[in-house]
Amino acid sequence: MKYVDEFRDGELARRIGANIAREADPSRDYRFMEFCGGHTHAIARYGVVDLLPDNLRMIHGPGCPVCVLPIGRVDMAIRLAFERGVMLCTYGDVMRVPASDGLSLMRAKARGADIRMVYSPLDALQLARAHPGREVVFFAIGFETTTPPTALAIRQAQSEGLRNFSVLCSHVLTPPAITHILRSPEVHDHRTVPIDGFVGPAHVSIVIGSRPYEGFATTYRKPVVIAGFEPLDVMQAILMLVRQVNEGRAEVENEFTRAVTREGNACAQAAMADVFDVRNSFEWRGLGQVPASALKIRGDYAAFDAETHFDLDYRQVADHKQCECGAILRGVKKPTECKLFGNVCTPETPMGSCMVSSEGACAAHYSYGRFRDIPVVSS
């Protein structure tokens, strides 16, 4: 595929890897966080770690919307389907997220709840048109990449007067999550998770631009390099981060210039601002309550807000006691440091959310990296 295959060239990747190894100072360590699950997935899938020097470590960030979705939000969706009899539509990634009482949306569907997997909010709109006698709720999750389509779907529903359509909005915001990590005790106070820089989001940045990250460079003195989701993009961004660290710079640089500008997509930003307001606080799995980190539907569109329409309340639910998703999402632990990893918790039977999405740190390591942990023994 054009603009994809060229950015997966193995020979070029090895050469960039050689440049990273040559430029990395052997007398120090480099620790970079890739915020996005898309980068986590690319790093695992293409074996990027094998092309990096030993003194350079990538720390997985919380930028996987499925992984940070708290159990209580999934419970709300399941309650809507069971107790209110709605037709609940959502993205495929959300279907297997573990919820309370051993349920997930997939298991609730198996028990008779009307739960539909959709590719696009447009599909949910179409279901609402096709079933005027049913309440159709779109369970919307995702970062800024996924938010403008939800905004347009809500506006479309309003313009059509589609009164049986509403949205359970669980959209979250990237910059407040990065701020939260930088201020967390592990990073800021104890420095148990030292982070020398960030590989910045790819598709989120198409929407919001590179400007929102500039504060992280100036206030926190952390380099940020926005990178595309292909392996060569990630490798090039790592090289650019190594150079910034070596030269004592902390700037926002953009490797993904083919799609990201400083200002972002103004049309998408306007649609988001029209339909959504920022919530005072929102619970993230692993990070807890993060101020001003999520969106709710504005009063003008209240008729399409499932939380208002069905008078829903959010109930916080604790994670499985032995699940380390929280620590893994904060970069404090690696997937292999969780007791459940690879035995009771696998992509087929996920206990924690990081094992659900292919972008989750645990699922990525299980699918592509778990045999790296086993030493090769020749007889």
Added chain:
Amino acid sequence: MCLALPARVAELVGTDEGIVDLGGVRKRISMALVPEARVGDYVIVHVGYAIGMLDAEEAEATLRLFAEMSA
């Protein structure tokens, strides 16, 4: 979740829809977020919407940068 792919705009349909060609697969999507897109442009497609434009010149420049560095 943020999975998005570059696709060529094959046709513009009505005011804000289009048909994109994704390595031979044709799909009808919303173009409402990229009103500037024209037939032949590459757009980034996510959940049935084009969310941004792909700048062909910048893509070439990035590829040249990889190649130059490795010389």
